[in-house]
Amino acid sequence: MNRKMKQAQFLLVSDSEEEPKRLAAMLNQLGYGNVYQARGADNAWYRMKTSNVACIVCAYTMEEMSGLAFLKIIRAEKKYADIPVFLIDPFFTKIKVARAGQAGVTGLLVSPVDSARMKDKVVASLDAVGKDPAVKKVRESVERGTALINQGRYEQALEVFTALVSQQENPEYYYNIGYIKTVQGKHAEAIDAFRQATQLNALFAKAYEEMGRVFRALGRPKEAEESMQQAAEIYLDKDKLGNAEEILNEILDSGSESLNVFNTLGVIYRKKGELETALKHYKKALKVHPDETYIFYNIGRLYLDMKDTVRARDYFQRAVDQEPDFEAARQVVAAIDRGAI
Amino acid sequence: MKQQGKIDSRLEEIDQNRASFFQYNQFRLQQAIDKLPERKKDIFKKIPFFIHVNTPGVPGFVKDETVGGIWNFERSFFFRHMASGASVRSVTAEFPAVQGLYHIGSLGTLTQSRGSDFDYWVIVDEKELSARQHTFLDTKLKKIQKYCRDHYHQKVTFYIHDSGKIKNNNFVPLYGENLSIAPGSLLKEEFYRTFILIAGRVPLWSVLPPGLTDGEYDSLAGDIIASNRFSDEFLDLGNPAAIDQTELARGVLWHISKSRDDSAKALIKASMAASYCFGEKEKTGLPCDIIKKWYLSSNEFDGAADSYILLFNRVIRFYHGMEDARGLDLIRLAIFFRLCGYPFVAPPADSFEKKVLGKYIRDWRLDKIRVKKMLAYQQWPEREKTILEGRFINGLAYLYNLLNKTVLADTDLSARARSEVTILKNKTVEYLTEKPGKIPRCSVYLKTRRFKEFVISGKSAGDGETTWFLSAGGVSLYSHGCLFQVLGWLMANQLYTHMFSSITIDFSVKLYDSLSRPVDFDGFYLALQPWPQLSDTFFAGEPFWQRMAVLLVCEGRGSETIIKKSEFLIKNSWGELFHDSLAFDGVEKNQERCYTVAGRIAQYAAEGFKFFLFQLSDTPVEALSDTIREFFELISATGKGMDVNFEKKKPYLDLL
Numbered sequence: 001m002n003r004k005m006k007q008a009q010f011l012l013v014s015d016s017e018e019e020p021k022r023l024a025a026m027l028n029q030l031g032y033g034n035v036y037q038a039r040g041a042d043n044a045w046y047r048m049k050t051s052n053v054a055c056i057v058c059a060y061t062m063e064e065m066s067g068l069a070f071l072k073i074i075r076a077e078k079k080y081a082d083i084p085v086f087l088i089d090p091f092f093t094k095i096k097v098a099r100a101g102q103a104g105v106t107g108l109l110v111s112p113v114d115s116a117r118m119k120d121k122v123v124a125s126l127d128a129v130g131k132d133p134a135v136k137k138v139r140e141s142v143e144r145g146t147a148l149i150n151q152g153r154y155e156q157a158l159e160v161f162t163a164l165v166s167q168q169e170n171p172e173y174y175y176n177i178g179y180i181k182t183v184q185g186k187h188a189e190a191i192d193a194f195r196q197a198t199q200l201n202a203l204f205a206k207a208y209e210e211m212g213r214v215f216r217a218l219g220r221p222k223e224a225e226e227s228m229q230q231a232a233e234i235y236l237d238k239d240k241l242g243n244a245e246e247i248l249n250e251i252l253d254s255g256s257e258s259l260n261v262f263n264t265l266g267v268i269y270r271k272k273g274e275l276e277t278a279l280k281h282y283k284k285a286l287k288v289h290p291d292e293t294y295i296f297y298n299i300g301r302l303y304l305d306m307k308d309t310v311r312a313r314d315y316f317q318r319a320v321d322q323e324p325d326f327e328a329a330r331q332v333v334a335a336i337d338r339g340a341i
Numbered sequence: 342m343k344q345q346g347k348i349d350s351r352l353e354e355i356d357q358n359r360a361s362f363f364q365y366n367q368f369r370l371q372q373a374i375d376k377l378p379e380r381k382k383d384i385f386k387k388i389p390f391f392i393h394v395n396t397p398g399v400p401g402f403v404k405d406e407t408v409g410g411i412w413n414f415e416r417s418f419f420f421r422h423m424a425s426g427a428s429v430r431s432v433t434a435e436f437p438a439v440q441g442l443y444h445i446g447s448l449g450t451l452t453q454s455r456g457s458d459f460d461y462w463v464i465v466d467e468k469e470l471s472a473r474q475h476t477f478l479d480t481k482l483k484k485i486q487k488y489c490r491d492h493y494h495q496k497v498t499f500y501i502h503d504s505g506k507i508k509n510n511n512f513v514p515l516y517g518e519n520l521s522i523a524p525g526s527l528l529k530e531e532f533y534r535t536f537i538l539i540a541g542r543v544p545l546w547s548v549l550p551p552g553l554t555d556g557e558y559d560s561l562a563g564d565i566i567a568s569n570r571f572s573d574e575f576l577d578l579g580n581p582a583a584i585d586q587t588e589l590a591r592g593v594l595w596h597i598s599k600s601r602d603d604s605a606k607a608l609i610k611a612s613m614a615a616s617y618c619f620g621e622k623e624k625t626g627l628p629c630d631i632i633k634k635w636y637l638s639s640n641e642f643d644g645a646a647d648s649y650i651l652l653f654n655r656v657i658r659f660y661h662g663m664e665d666a667r668g669l670d671l672i673r674l675a676i677f678f679r680l681c682g683y684p685f686v687a688p689p690a691d692s693f694e695k696k697v698l699g700k701y702i703r704d705w706r707l708d709k710i711r712v713k714k715m716l717a718y719q720q721w722p723e724r725e726k727t728i729l730e731g732r733f734i735n736g737l738a739y740l741y742n743l744l745n746k747t748v749l750a751d752t753d754l755s756a757r758a759r760s761e762v763t764i765l766k767n768k769t770v771e772y773l774t775e776k777p778g779k780i781p782r783c784s785v786y787l788k789t790r791r792f793k794e795f796v797i798s799g800k801s802a803g804d805g806e807t808t809w810f811l812s813a814g815g816v817s818l819y820s821h822g823c824l825f826q827v828l829g830w831l832m833a834n835q836l837y838t839h840m841f842s843s844i845t846i847d848f849s850v851k852l853y854d855s856l857s858r859p860v861d862f863d864g865f866y867l868a869l870q871p872w873p874q875l876s877d878t879f880f881a882g883e884p885f886w887q888r889m890a891v892l893l894v895c896e897g898r899g900s901e902t903i904i905k906k907s908e909f910l911i912k913n914s915w916g917e918l919f920h921d922s923l924a925f926d927g928v929e930k931n932q933e934r935c936y937t938v939a940g941r942i943a944q945y946a947a948e949g950f951k952f953f954l955f956q957l958s959d960t961p962v963e964a965l966s967d968t969i970r971e972f973f974e975l976i977s978a979t980g981k982g983m984d985v986n987f988e989k990k991k992p993y994l995d996l997l
Contacts, residue, residue, distance in 0.1 A: 042940055049933060064944055065976050072975045073936065203974060226990065233993055238970055239855050263992040270995065273858070285992070294992040301995045304867060307840050328996060331875060337483055339490050340872035341839050 008054040009034040013044040015062045026118050041065035060089035075104040084125035154180045171200040175207050190214045205234040241268050259288040270302050293323045358548040365636035369537045373449035384493040389419040389540050391485045400488035407477040410437035417540035440464045441541035441576050450649045454682040459497045467503035479516040508579035524588030529581040533629035534648045542576035551630040555582045589618045590744045594765035597737050601772050604733035605675040616659035671736045684786035686718035726784035738773045767880040771915045778919040780833040799848035825892045825908035826920045832871035833918040853961035855954040868953045874916035884913040886945040895958035902962045904934045939972030
């Protein structure tokens with residue numbers, strides 16, 4: 001071990017005090033004096049920003065932000081793409097292992113950790129930073145695969161991404177595979193790939209969107225609509241109203257007369273402040289399903305924006321009449337009756 | 342024969358009592374009307390008529406052929422009043438839905454003030470009404486409430502009860518939210534002590550001799566029914582024989598949580614309930630019986646047996662008996678203010694009230710300077726007003742602690758009673774406890790005033806810090822270094838009225854929503870929902886965070902817009918509103934600041950939690966909101982794996 005390596009800074013993150021103390025003592029024995037301890041992810045993040053941390057060992061379970069979430073945050077920053085991050089936990093389930101792997105963990109440590117393991121795994125990782133051929137190869141592969149897609153060389157790109165997912169599952173890789181398969185007209189395989197992507201990231205709107213288009217190409221309009229509807233709702237939740245509106249109008253252009261599409265368009269227009277247009281869409285939704293509780297609620301919500309509490313109450317009440325246990329609607333009726341709204 | 346003679350004599354006595362009751366009731370009613378300001382007087386006289394008729398154009402009209410009506414309405418003062426001004430024909434139904442309409446509370450007593458609410462008890466026979474009639478009545482009463490609120494700014498509450506259930510001390514309202522209710526025996530005593538018959542049948546208890554045991558009451562009620570002498574003129578709502586000792590602690594908590602908008606009133610009422618627990622077990626009988634004894638034996642009324650004088654004297658005796666000098670001083674203060682129309686404190690105009698107040702001032706040896714100072718309450722600075730309320734709240738906390746150590750510590754309660762106690766305890770704790778970051782209360786005085794246009798002005802000091810000043814109609818109301826603290830104070834104290842109030846922010850930069858539109862404060866209000874919790878079920882457990890408004894205070898730095906500071910307004914499931922802030926010391930980059938904001942949001946996030954982003958900025962930057970949302974998703978791991986489900990999916994719910 002050379003002198004330079006011994007100056008490397010370690011960051012130990014945990015809610016508890018005991019475990020980091022033990023790990024710090026071990027690292028000291030191994031010749032590392034620059035060991036910081038941080039309580040919780042917030043403090044750890046601050047330490048990372050203010051110090052030149054070379055390696056992180058973080059508890060998997062922490063109260064405010066889990067180690068897994070912290071790992072995702074770290075990996076979201078280009079600067080920390082390669083920094084070794086170890087998650088430590090007394091018991092790793094299969095799901096924990098899979099999630100940590102997807103999030104880009106360097107290694108998992110089962111506590112209590114002994115000195116030998118610390119040396120073999122954690123200290124050894126310092127040597128590998130920036131030099132690890134596997135890490136380097138992955139990065140290069142992603143870059144090459146993306147370039148190949150852009151050049152229209154789909155078969156070669158597919159090979160690259162298929163090889164990548166065999167090493168590590170990642171929603172983006174699956175999305176790229178789905179995209180390539182779509183271009184190649186291999187619709188069933190494209191759907192499989194998009195489905196894998198959404199299973200890894202349920203809020204991957206773009207994957208739902210493309211999956212919908214592939215379903216449509218396969219002549220399966222119902223699934224196409226559901227998938228694109230899902231994408232629209234994710235965009236809606238993120239206030240990306242333009243994206244959501246575009247997708248829903250695409251569904252309408254394909255000849256759909258769906259309750260959900262009219263309804264979601266109603267919500268989008270309400271959020272945009274185009275209240276009359278919103279009302280028109282809700283009324284179209286009611287034509288499809290005249291007794292749908294949620295549409296009654298949404299119209300009530302719209303009338304509140306229109307500052308017409310009488311009509312709003314009427315629609316919220318209709319929702320309650322239809323579904324007496326609909327607590328959210330009952331609460332609004334109560335708020336109107338008491339003059340809070 | 343001898344027995345029959347005795348019954349006849351009793352019935353004769355009832356006949357006389359009925360006449361005395363009507364005389365007394367008329368006196369109370371006239372007192373109430375005389376004291377009402379003109380506009381309130383107008384609506385007070387109309388409300389019974391609105392309930393009785395169902396005509397298009399008349400407030401409370403419901404499109405339904407169902408007949409409502411009040412029993413014997415034509416005999417009431419209110420029919421005569423309406424009939425004298427317009428051609429009103431009889432609309433009496435053969436089987437009117439409403440058996441009796443009564444007003445309960447301070448109207449027609451010493452403590453009636455211009456802020457007094459109208460609280461009615463509407464008594465029906467639940468079994469006799471069809472489901473359609475129930476819906477009709479519920480809808481009609483809600484429409485009348487709304488009309489009174491919208492056109493007269495008058496808060497009106499209708500408590501709809503079944504006569505049979507009331508008789509058995511069951512006061513769960515027939516419609517609406519099942520809020521925690523007062524213990525039956527306390528509520529019944531309060532009803533008999535304060536009610537005014539508006540229209541309908543006379544409560545039987547009012548004409549029976551005072552101080553009857555339950556057995557005597559039932560026997561006499563049976564004789565009256567058997568005699569057929571009074572037809573169905575009376576309504577049997579039961580005998581308030583004794584206050585149920587097991588329910589008293591709950592009664593104190595109920596009074597504390599119910600009168601939260603008026604801490605002086607809450608203190609008096611809670612002390613009254615506590616006096617049954619710890620007082621001398623009043624040898625003179627129930628206060629309602631004392632009132633009855635008085636009106637049955639008097640020919641002229643001057644308010645001498647006003648129900649509130651009895652109440653005041655009782656609570657004063659209670660604190661004397663407890664040898665609690667501080668409590669005594671406090672309750673005197675509360676009584677003084679109550680007699681002077683608190684929170685719109687002024688010397689009483691009525692000669693009887695003047696007399697009563699004068700007597701208390703002499704008895705309590707209040708010096709002129711102190712009286713003058715107390716009477717000038719309306720001119721007190723807001724801070725002094727809140728200090729006074731703080732003292733009343735401390736008095737309530739004292740009673741609560743007294744109960745908590747003694748009566749409430751009794752674990753021998755049924756599951757239902759325990760659950761009710763938990764709800765009431767939590768409501769009380771919410772009201773009495775100060776918590777870090779919780780938005781402070783304003784005075785009752787300020788809360789009762791109705792402001793329309795608010796202005797929030799930002800004044801920047803040399804150090805770059807801004808102080809925010811809230812004012813309305815030229816009156817300075819509140820100030821703070823954080824904009825959301827000021828906005829939260831305005832909302833949490835319900836000074837802002839949805840669709841009535843307006844807010845102008847007078848500052849060099851503007852407030853935008855996450856879609857970069859100037860903020861619509863009605864929308865902001867709906868997003869935050871800063872009203873008190875409407876359902877008691879939330880008080881059955883610990884509070885959890887429900888909603889958050891996040892403010893990004895931005896400033897231009899070169900070509901970039903960076904977040905200078907962040908503020909948070911957070912509402913929990915108990916309806917409490919809190920303020921939090923972030924200053925970003927040592928965090929330079931915008932990306933890191935977004936991460937820090939997302940981390941703070943995630944600290945509060947619970948299931949069903951919603952947050953809304955706002956920017957105070959020269960030019961709003963949507964990307965900042967997007968980045969924060971993305972970080973939040975990463976931190977809270979909301980994007981966990983899930984398959985697309987092609988089963989029938991419910992439409993998107995645009996939840997408020």
